Amino acid sequence: MATGTGTYHQQLAEQKRAAIIAAATSLFLEGGYAGTSLARVAEVAEVSKATLFKQFATKASLFEAMVREHWNAEDDERPEPAPGDLARGLAEYGRRYAALMSRPEMVGLYRIVIAEMPRFPGLAETHFDVGKMPFFDAVRRYLAAEHDAGTARVADPVAATTQFMGMISNFTFWPRLTVVGWDPNAAETARAVDDAVTTMVARYGAR
DSSP states (O other): OHHHHHHHHHHHHHHHHHHHHHHHHHHHHHHOSTTOOHHHHHHHHTOOHHHHHHHOSSHHHHHHHHHHHHHOOTTTTSOOOOTTOHHHHHHHHHHHHHHHHTSHHHHHHHHHHHHHTTTOHHHHHHIIIIIIHHHHHHHHHHHHHHHHHTSBOOSOHHHHHHHHHHHHHHHHTHHHHHSTTOOOOHHHHHHHHHHHHHHHHHHHBOO
């Protein structure tokens, strides 16, 4: 019985946390980071201020949690692909990245960061360090492992990772910020990932 009660309270806490992050995202977009109070977030999320402060003591900690939430994919627990097949490993990372960058919440997150960066540069640093960098590092480690295994020639894994992720995001994400109605379908997104993988294998694959 205690276990069931504990599970219920955990689920309730997770639901409230999700409501808080959703409210914060909406309010930050509408009124800006500086113009949004934690009290207003609690009101929109329909939780008490005590509940909000228990989970997020500061607005900065709430923003960090929001970044983590938007960058967390459902398949985060999957192990990193083992070296040995460059095309297969890159295709797996490419699909994950395309799925992340195609989420509607990601557009909102970037808009908040871009709008508030002049006044709050720390937001951009948090977004990069907490959000993008863990995924970037995973791809970089994978390319370095392929290089060490002799299945790829990647003298600069950082540059190669930047190229790979850039090819995908330049089609699946960045136009969403400026082009009304830009919403590639699954087939178009898959083709963009395949093209990026083909280009990377041609450039870095060991012959």
